[in-house]
Amino acid sequence: MHELSITQSILDIALNKAKEANAGKISAVSVTLGELSGIAADCVQFYFNFLTRDTIAAGASLTFEKVPTKLRCRKCDKDFAPEAIAWICPRCHEQSIEIVAGRECYINSIEVE
Numbered sequence: 699m700h701e702l703s704i705t706q707s708i709l710d711i712a713l714n715k716a717k718e719a720n721a722g723k724i725s726a727v728s729v730t731l732g733e734l735s736g737i738a739a740d741c742v743q744f745y746f747n748f749l750t751r752d753t754i755a756a757g758a759s760l761t762f763e764k765v766p767t768k769l770r771c772r773k774c775d776k777d778f779a780p781e782a783i784a785w786i787c788p789r790c791h792e793q794s795i796e797i798v799a800g801r802e803c804y805i806n807s808i809e810v811e
């Protein structure tokens with residue numbers, strides 16, 4: 699159900715933007731999705747097809763730009779990608795880590811006609 703509400707907000711934003719642009723049809727929507735967002739792209743795709751049926755976004759293509767997880771050590775500032783379940787800095791072995799990228803979920807582009 700998480701994905702349903704997210705898809706609904708994606709669609710609401712896209713419809714508002716299309717309205718602002720006086721567009722009659724939305725042909726494509728691209729969404730940036732972080733690996734850590736916990737959002738399943740195929741679920742969003744499914745709900746998107748369902749929710750757009752009676753809108754100007756019906757038949758629009760939905761694409762996802764996946765963002766890999768990027769972490770940063772709070773102690774030595776090293777950026778790294780997590781390799782295992784444990785998030786430990788590969789340089790100084792500090793366990794105090796912040797998430798720099800990977801939680802994204804937003805529309806990065808909308809194509810209208």
Ligand SMILES: [Zn+2]
Nearest residue numbers: 771774787790
């Ligand atoms: Zn470190």
